[in-house]
Amino acid sequence: MADAVRKVVAILILVLGIGLLWAAGRSSSSGAEAAKDEVEGTIAAARERAASQDPRLKGAYSFERGGWVYVHLEGEPEAIGFQHGYLLAPEIEDAFPAVQAGMTHATRRDWPFFRQVARELLWPKLDPEYQQELQGIAEGLNARSGSALDVYDIVALNSFEEVPDYYVPWLNKREKAAEAPNLKSPGNCSAFVATGSWTKDGQIVIAHNNWTNYVNGERWRIIFDIQPTHGYRILMDGFPGVIASDDDFGINSDGLMVTETTITQFEGWDPDGTPEFMRARKALQYASSIDDYTRIMLDGNNGGYANDWLLGDRKTGEIAQLELGLKAYKLWRTKDGVFAGSNWARDPKVIKLDTPEFQPNNLETSPNARRVRWDELLEENKGKIDVALAQQMLADHVDSFEKKDTADERTLCGHVDAAPRGVAVWAWQPFYPGGAVQGKVTDSTMAREMRLVARAGHPCGDEFQAKPFLAAHPEFAWQEPYLRDMKAGPWTPFRSGEKPLATN
Numbered sequence: 001m002a003d004a005v006r007k008v009v010a011i012l013i014l015v016l017g018i019g020l021l022w023a024a025g026r027s028s029s030s031g032a033e034a035a036k037d038e039v040e041g042t043i044a045a046a047r048e049r050a051a052s053q054d055p056r057l058k059g060a061y062s063f064e065r066g067g068w069v070y071v072h073l074e075g076e077p078e079a080i081g082f083q084h085g086y087l088l089a090p091e092i093e094d095a096f097p098a099v100q101a102g103m104t105h106a107t108r109r110d111w112p113f114f115r116q117v118a119r120e121l122l123w124p125k126l127d128p129e130y131q132q133e134l135q136g137i138a139e140g141l142n143a144r145s146g147s148a149l150d151v152y153d154i155v156a157l158n159s160f161e162e163v164p165d166y167y168v169p170w171l172n173k174r175e176k177a178a179e180a181p182n183l184k185s186p187g188n189c190s191a192f193v194a195t196g197s198w199t200k201d202g203q204i205v206i207a208h209n210n211w212t213n214y215v216n217g218e219r220w221r222i223i224f225d226i227q228p229t230h231g232y233r234i235l236m237d238g239f240p241g242v243i244a245s246d247d248d249f250g251i252n253s254d255g256l257m258v259t260e261t262t263i264t265q266f267e268g269w270d271p272d273g274t275p276e277f278m279r280a281r282k283a284l285q286y287a288s289s290i291d292d293y294t295r296i297m298l299d300g301n302n303g304g305y306a307n308d309w310l311l312g313d314r315k316t317g318e319i320a321q322l323e324l325g326l327k328a329y330k331l332w333r334t335k336d337g338v339f340a341g342s343n344w345a346r347d348p349k350v351i352k353l354d355t356p357e358f359q360p361n362n363l364e365t366s367p368n369a370r371r372v373r374w375d376e377l378l379e380e381n382k383g384k385i386d387v388a389l390a391q392q393m394l395a396d397h398v399d400s401f402e403k404k405d406t407a408d409e410r411t412l413c414g415h416v417d418a419a420p421r422g423v424a425v426w427a428w429q430p431f432y433p434g435g436a437v438q439g440k441v442t443d444s445t446m447a448r449e450m451r452l453v454a455r456a457g458h459p460c461g462d463e464f465q466a467k468p469f470l471a472a473h474p475e476f477a478w479q480e481p482y483l484r485d486m487k488a489g490p491w492t493p494f495r496s497g498e499k500p501l502a503t504n
């Protein structure tokens with residue numbers, strides 16, 4: 001069946017190619033251009049028709065709502081990957097050059113370097129099922145769009161949080177690279193998980209807003225509903241072409257509720273470790289308890305994208321914080337309490353060994369200012385926290401250091417493009433176009449039904465406009481091909497298995 005379709009496409013291409021030569025030979029150049037466009041359009045349509053017949057697409061679908069693209073993926077690893085690459089081909093084609101530009105610009109390394117890291121360092125460490133899924137993404141993408149990206153491009157894309165800001169600085173230090181660029185581990189996100197007497201009805205509430213540069217954040221708008229043959233069902237937000245949530249926010253059908261914020265000024269990498277993006281995906285897919293989750297994240301810990309993981313288990317009502325350094329780590333857990341995150345490490349051993357430059361008492365910096373604000377806000381609302389209140393908290397604009405209500409780099413809903421100070425601890429220069437780019441919330445009841453709510457864009461609803469920003473800040477002109485307006489959508493409910501026409 002698929003072979004027959006391929007044969008038809010091949011013949012079609014041949015016939016149209018001859019037609020093009022004929023048209024080019026006899027008509028003006030503009031006529032030939034038009035004929036060429038028509039031929040290319042017809043070939044693309046034929047390819048897409050052929051690909052849509054692929055049996056690996058069985059059961060998969062996607063739809064857009066509230067600024068998000070929802071994709072339902074199911075089956076064996078290769079099928080899940082193929083569906084991902086096929087359904088999100090336009091989003092991957094859009095996101096790939098944007099991420100690529102960011103990675104090469106920041107590190108001053110070319111793309112073949114990242115492909116080589118992917119092929120030689122990361123690929124051999126991946127479990128076969130994730131190799132198959134990544135291969136499937138490349139194949140699905142190619143089948144739909146004719147993209148030339150191969151599996152190593154996709155693996156490099158999956159490593160976009162861990163290789164540029166963790167591996168490359170480690171490598172530069174090791175190679176004693178002259179004039180190495182100033183690379184710092186990123187400060188991604190504001191988040192909390194609460195339970196017991198802290199929440200309105202005693203159940204777990206978990207909330208997260210994703211902080212990145214706006215170029216990536218504008219594209220971080222996928223809701224993945226994954227029903228794998230192996231492991232638990234997953235509902236998570238994510239990035240086109242990437243197998244982990246990676247910002248991270250997700251729930252699984254056995255009761256795990258997961259999010260994180262990164263550890264500021266983290267340093268370290270273990271070249272013998274397993275890529276973080278695979279461990280994070282595996283943990284969400286296979287963990288049925290906080291202990292399971294911790295075990296999977298520790299297994300092959302490479303130090304990449306080092307996070308404070310905030311976890312909940314709706315079966316027990318217990319929450320936890322796993323501060324996952326490379327040389328040290330610590331796990332706190334409780335059935336009555338709250339853990340917040342805004343990119344600061346708290347365990348003295350982790351701070352000493354893994355974040356030697358971090359100053360926990362400098363309240364002027366973004367991570368510590370937001371820590372102060374989380375403490376105030378959560379204390380103020382103890383016993384009242386629910387999903388609606390969590391949404392408001394993610395949109396909070398109180399700068400605890402300056403003690404005023406103003407959206408900037410110190411507010412839980414971050415707007416660093418409005419901040420003349422930038423965020424030096426992450427090497428974000430003044431007015432860096434980055435901050436909170438979307439938010440997600442759920443609670444135990446919703447998680448039991450595999451539901452969450454998500455808002456695309458700044459959680460406060462403000463819009464970022466690219467054109468006036470670039471006019472005012474020409475130092476970011478290199479982002480111009482990729483930076484666009486970031487509009488906020490409404491808080492939008494999603495659940496596993498919902499169909500395109502479902503109303504909520």
Ligand SMILES: [Zn+2]
Pocket residue numbers: 395397407413414415458459460461462
């Ligand atoms: Zn805001």
